[in-house]
Each structure stands twice: as C-alpha cells, then as structure tokens.
Amino acid sequence: MAFSRHTEDNLWTLIAAPTVWAFHFLLSYVVAAVECAPNSDIFEPIGGTRLLVAGITVIALVAIGFVLWRSIREWRYHGGGYRHNEDTDLDRERFLEFSTVLLAALSFVGVIFVAMPALTIWDCR
Template identity: 45%
Template sequence: MKRLRDRIAGLRVTLWTLIVPPSMWAAHFLFSYLWAALNCAKVGEFATFPTLFAIGTAVALVVIVAAGWVAHVQANRKGDTPPHDSGTEIDRLRFLATATVLLAALSFIGVVFTAMPVIFLTDCR
C-alpha cells in the first residue's frame, strides 16, 4: 500500500485529470438512459436484477473513486505555508487536485442518484 501511495504521489494532476470524474458521470448518465430505453422497448420493464447496469455503475464509481484518490494524495503534498500569494508550481498542483477531489465527490453522488431509479422503479410506465 505504501508503494502504491508513493507511486501515486509521483503522478501529476492536470486539467485532463480534472475532467475524468464529470466525464464518467456523463457517460454513466448516457449509459443509464440507453439501458432503460432498450430494456423498456424489448421487455417492457426493468430486469429483476440488472446485471449489466450494476456492472456499468460499479465501473463508473471505481473510476471516479480512483481519480478522487489520486487527486487527494496530490492535494496533501507538502509545500509552502499560506498565504499562497506567489503562485508556485506546488500551489497550482494542489488547487487542481482539490478541485478534482470536489468534482469526484459530486460525480460520485451524481452516479448514485442516476442509478437510484433502476433500484426503486421496476415499471416503465
């Protein structure tokens, strides 16, 4: 675990890292509505246990948690003390990492709430 944490600490958070959690949320949202439309068109109701939907939701949540964890490790790197007036490289890295952590949390909640109708609704009416 320590070796994995050290390896993650060596990674750099960029703007590309920042868009991973909301992109996964958007992809899961699209997947959810396509899955529901196809299921309702073919069967007329949701499956008793939607295995494909559960796998898709789990994959989205794992990717979001992984991105959030990498960003969390990056946000807690040592650097200069506040106030951060000089705008050093480590300050910019921590800002991007903190923004990524917050977006990952929002995206995690969004994926869970997108999956809720499949859990509670069984009818396509």
C-alpha cells in the same frame, strides 16, 4: 517540475471524474431505452437491465473512487491547504488536485443519485 510518482494535473485530469459521470449517465439511459423503447410489454420485470445499470454503476464508482483517492493522496502529499493562490508550480498543482477532489466527490454523489431509480423501478411503465 517533476513530482516523483505523481501525476502532473491538468485540465483533462480535472474533468476525468465528471466525464465518468457523463458516460455512466449516458449508458444507464441507453440501457433502459433499448430495453423499454419499443413500449410493448410494459409490466414485464426488467431485472436484467437493472442489474446492468448496477454493474455500470459499480464500474463508474470504482473509476471515480480511484480519481478521488489519487487526488486526495497527492493533494495531502503536496501539503494540502485550501487557498492555493501562490505563484508557484506547487500551488497550481495543489489547486488542481483539490479541485479534482471536489469534482470527484460531486461526481461520486451524482452517480449514486442517477443509479437510484434502478433500485426502485421494476418495469417499463
């Protein structure tokens, strides 16, 4: 079935947003570990690292935001709704779109959660 100008959702598109979350998490961790792992000068401010985390966060939020925007738009275009238990291509598509919306929303919040320590922690203590 062709949905013109629309993505046909599958399991990979479903996990796109949480995958972005995972990379954001991993990169934030690596950036901080590389800066702080030789724990020699723990009172030195790590402004550069914090900015880097902020940058990664913006990129991740934009990517997840794109997934969220796309899935909401397509879910609405295909009629929205919450049940999606019909035996049709359309309902399967709507189910995947709505689940993508939910997962993208969770990932968006998750990225913000993970980025918050970089707002308040100034050094390697």
